[in-house]
Amino acid sequence: MRGQFGSRERTKEAIAGYLFLSPWIIGFIFITGGPILVTLILSFTQYDLVSAPRFVGLRNYVTMFTHDQLFWQSLKVTALYTVGLLPALLVISLLFAILLNRKLPGMSTMRTIYYLPSILPSVATTFVWAWVLNPDFGVFNSFIRGLLGVAGPRWLGSAQWVIPSFLMMSIWGSIGPTMVIFLAGMQGIPEQLYEAARVDGASNVRQFFSITLPMLSPVILFNLIMSLIGSFQVFTGTYLLTQGGPNYASYFYVFYLYKNAFTQFKMGYASALAWVMFLIILACTMVVLRSSSIWVYYQSDKSDKK
Amino acid sequence: MAEKETNRSESTVKYRFPRLGSSHGTKRAALRRNGRARLKWTAGTAGVYLVAAVIGIVFIVPLLWMLSGSLKQTQQMFTYPVKWIPDPFVFRNYLDAWNTIPFGRFLLNTLYFAVLGALGDLVSSSLVGYAFGRLRFPGRNILFIVCLSTVMVPQTAIIIPQFILFKTIHSIDTYIPLILPSWLAYPYWVFLMRQFYMTIPEEFDQSAKIDGCGYFQIYLRILLPLTKPALVTIGIFAVVGDWQKFLEPIVYLNSQIKYTISVGLGLFQGLYTTVSWSLMMAASAIAMFPPVIVFFIAQKYFMQGINLSTGKD
Numbered sequence: 200m201r202g203q204f205g206s207r208e209r210t211k212e213a214i215a216g217y218l219f220l221s222p223w224i225i226g227f228i229f230i231t232g233g234p235i236l237v238t239l240i241l242s243f244t245q246y247d248l249v250s251a252p253r254f255v256g257l258r259n260y261v262t263m264f265t266h267d268q269l270f271w272q273s274l275k276v277t278a279l280y281t282v283g284l285l286p287a288l289l290v291i292s293l294l295f296a297i298l299l300n301r302k303l304p305g306m307s308t309m310r311t312i313y314y315l316p317s318i319l320p321s322v323a324t325t326f327v328w329a330w331v332l333n334p335d336f337g338v339f340n341s342f343i344r345g346l347l348g349v350a351g352p353r354w355l356g357s358a359q360w361v362i363p364s365f366l367m368m369s370i371w372g373s374i375g376p377t378m379v380i381f382l383a384g385m386q387g388i389p390e391q392l393y394e395a396a397r398v399d400g401a402s403n404v405r406q407f408f409s410i411t412l413p414m415l416s417p418v419i420l421f422n423l424i425m426s427l428i429g430s431f432q433v434f435t436g437t438y439l440l441t442q443g444g445p446n447y448a449s450y451f452y453v454f455y456l457y458k459n460a461f462t463q464f465k466m467g468y469a470s471a472l473a474w475v476m477f478l479i480i481l482a483c484t485m486v487v488l489r490s491s492s493i494w495v496y497y498q499s500d501k502s503d504k505k
Numbered sequence: 506m507a508e509k510e511t512n513r514s515e516s517t518v519k520y521r522f523p524r525l526g527s528s529h530g531t532k533r534a535a536l537r538r539n540g541r542a543r544l545k546w547t548a549g550t551a552g553v554y555l556v557a558a559v560i561g562i563v564f565i566v567p568l569l570w571m572l573s574g575s576l577k578q579t580q581q582m583f584t585y586p587v588k589w590i591p592d593p594f595v596f597r598n599y600l601d602a603w604n605t606i607p608f609g610r611f612l613l614n615t616l617y618f619a620v621l622g623a624l625g626d627l628v629s630s631s632l633v634g635y636a637f638g639r640l641r642f643p644g645r646n647i648l649f650i651v652c653l654s655t656v657m658v659p660q661t662a663i664i665i666p667q668f669i670l671f672k673t674i675h676s677i678d679t680y681i682p683l684i685l686p687s688w689l690a691y692p693y694w695v696f697l698m699r700q701f702y703m704t705i706p707e708e709f710d711q712s713a714k715i716d717g718c719g720y721f722q723i724y725l726r727i728l729l730p731l732t733k734p735a736l737v738t739i740g741i742f743a744v745v746g747d748w749q750k751f752l753e754p755i756v757y758l759n760s761q762i763k764y765t766i767s768v769g770l771g772l773f774q775g776l777y778t779t780v781s782w783s784l785m786m787a788a789s790a791i792a793m794f795p796p797v798i799v800f801f802i803a804q805k806y807f808m809q810g811i812n813l814s815t816g817k818d
Binding site: 209211212213214215216217219220222223225226227229230231232233234235237238241248295298299301303305306309310311312313314315316318319320321322323324326327328330331333335336337338341344345371379424428431432434435438439440453456457460461466469470473474476477480484 | 550553554556557558560561564565566567568570571574582583584585586587628629632633635636637640641642643645648651652655657658659660661662663664665666667668669670672685686688689690691692695719720721724745748749751752755756766767768770771773774782785786788789790792793796797799800801804807808
């Protein structure tokens with residue numbers, strides 16, 4: 200039927216397609232894609248927003264890697280945090296998903312409660328955590344003193360404990376969405392697999408490792424990549440509570456970028472920082488994706504819709 | 506070359522992702538779980554409830570602690586061992602917190618920018634999603650992969666050019682930088698809309714086309730009403746997301762009168778030493794109130810959003 204109209208119909212459809220696409224195309228040029236390129240160009244300049252950008256070649260990058268201790272410190276802090284966050288977040292939310300993945304009354308209420316922190320304004324939750332973790336009068340240290348009889352750590356005020364404090368805040372805030380994605384994935388695993396396994400006498404643990412985990416691996420990959428990107432974006436807590444302290448122990452990368460760009464107006468240098476971050480995330484994602492051929496299991500595709 | 510590789514692999518992730526949820530047998534799975542639950546009611550189920558409840562309590566402890574603190578007298582905040590029940594209850598704290606900063610104004614500002622932003626998200630993502638999910642044109646798949654890969658670009662990596670752009674068009678200290686990007690199709694919403702369009706049978710378009718409808722007519726009259734569930738979900742996510750935004754408002758807004766709720770609440774940090782913790786807790790509770798209400802009313806749509814991204818309808 201379509202064939203009779205031939206190319207004219209197809210041209211019409213193509214024109215309509217591009218028209219419908221136009222908000223995204225404009226957005227790509229000015230808001231998302233284009234700026235990546237502009238950031239790269241700016242990273243080779245010195246630019247304070249007042250006078251015109253001055254080309255300085257690779258100087259920003261050279262300074263960053265050879266002279267800038269804060270750059271290395273912020274990188275270290277962010278890396279430490281990422282390494283702590285990813286396994287903890289993924290394992291805990293997977294465990295929670297297993298826990299809640301049953302048709303029992305009340306399970307959806309639990310899911311709602313676990314999800315709740317993620318929809319709250321981060322500034323408000325940051326203040327709440329500051330009060331929860333208050334070394335002298337917070338509820339946490341009160342528990343510790345009551346249970347163990349010793350004074351708890353200084354949390355946000357301690358160079359040693361500030362990263363664990365941030366980890367706690369982030370895990371509390373992002374476990375819900377991660378868990379719900381796992382749950383959705385689990386509900387898509389065909390029941391026949393479990394039936395067959397039970398016929399063969401496989402235990403629950405064995406079923407988990409032989410069916411659930413492999414079938415869920417694409418979802419794990421998705422959550423891993425999304426959390427990885429998110430872990431580079433810690434900002435609110437540093438900005439409001441610690442200002443990177445104590446002793447630069449919570450000097451997160453994005454905080455450093457923000458300071459360069461919007462308090463010192465070193466736009467060129469900040470752009471170089473942004474590009475380094477972009478490359479690091481890209482590299483990490485590539486490593487994860489490359490390795491995924493080993494640990495991610497895909498069913499053979501018959502009904503791939505395109 | 507390297508970048509291209511990532512894009513392709515990324516798209517693989519997304520393409521395959523939906524298949525997970527689209528499998529059948531959910532009903533039977535439910536039946537099975539019911540059956541098993543009844544069998545192991547005593548040990549297993551009790552254990553599940555116990556563990557789930559303990560975790561649930563741990564999750565809301567910070568919020569209960571906030572509520573408790575928000576109703577205490579200042580000197581009651583600083584006791585050991587801690588007291589959970591305020592004595593007396595100081596409801597006045599909420600009034601004082603409300604008057605410490607121009608809360609009403611900040612709430613209105615946030616509502617204004619969140620509603621206009623969400624509207625833009627809906628219009629743009631449903632238009633672009635229609636193109637990607639429904640229409641055939643050269644380069645569609647490549648463009649879609651490009652679109653998906655920009656989901657992975659963190660906002661902080663591109664905020665400098667955006668800032669310069671908005672400075673050039675003289676819109677610093679306005680809501681334009683906060684709203685305009687929403688009207689230009691946020692890639693993640695585009696992805697969700699496309700997934701949803703693809704669940705609608707093509708016959709709808711075909712018969713409309715035979716009746717002489719143009720593409721815009723098909724979109725507006727036939728498909729838009731059918732995508733309502735997806736639109737509601739995206740709208741809610743967008744409003745709640747805007748309510749949380751912090752980095753963009755502090756970068757773009759200078760005058761206090763224009764602050765959003767997050768930035769305005771941040772003012773308390775400057776008052777750290779002069780304003781008591783109980784007022785800060787009351788202020789935090791006020792700021793949390795609107796999204797919590799939305800969340801409880803629209804819970805179902807939050808979960809639907811997740812299912813949408815995994816390909817269930």
